[in-house]
Each structure stands twice: as structure tokens, then as C-alpha cells.
Amino acid sequence: MDTIYADYSVSMSEFKKNPAQVLRTAGEKPVAVLNHNRPAFYMITPKLFEALVEELSDRDLAELARQRLANKDGAVEVDIDSL
Structure with a gap:
């Protein structure tokens, strides 16, 4: 049996x-939305979809910040006023 990641479910x-x-x-x-009691797809509102994309x-x-912090020894120090 598949896990259903929704509070509501309906048949196709x-x-x-x-x-x-x-x-x-x-x-x-x-x-x-279930097909033969298995999730075929999930229906979500645009608001929830946008929240998922943002997350x-x-x-x-x-992850990018963690990678860059791990490589901070190779960073070059600059003076912001000289830019």
C-alpha cells in the first residue's frame, strides 16, 4: 500500500x-486523487504550489551557502569601498 501525503483523497x-x-x-x-486505491496524482492550489517551490x-x-562556507579558505578579501 502506498503512503498518501494528503488529508483528503477522492477516487478518479x-x-x-x-x-x-x-x-x-x-x-x-x-x-x-486515487486510481485503484493508489495515488495517481495530487491536486494542490496555486498558493500551496508557490510555497513548495519557494521551500x-x-x-x-x-546548500549553496554551506558549500561556499566550506570553501571559505580560498576566499579573497576585498574592500567594499574600493569597488
Whole structure:
């Protein structure tokens, strides 16, 4: 059995009947759409999608900062006023 990462789930048949109603019922929560009782896809609002993209971007930036801090011995010191 697959793990479902949503508070709400609906069958593919129910989703096809009225996707807008499924979205209204879920509010801002993600919805797992099931096909033969297994997640086929997740439906999320644009607001939640944007939050997920921001979180992934923040994680990428944090990793880049960690990498650069690990290589700080090779950094060149500069005077900001001379730029």
C-alpha cells in the first residue's frame, strides 16, 4: 500500500465528475486523487504550489551557502569601498 501525503483523497471517478467541487471541499489542503486505491496524482492550489517551490528554492540556496562556507579558505578579501 502506498503512503498518501494528503488529508483528503477522492477516487478518479469522483474527481472526474466535478473537480471544482473537490477543490472547494478541500479548501487549501492537498487532495490525493486515487486510481485503484493508489495515488495517481495530487491536486494542490496555486498558493500551496508557490510555497513548495519557494521551500525548494530556499533549500537549494542553503546548500549553496554551506558549500561556499566550506570553501571559505580560498576566499579573497576585498574592500567594499574600493569597488
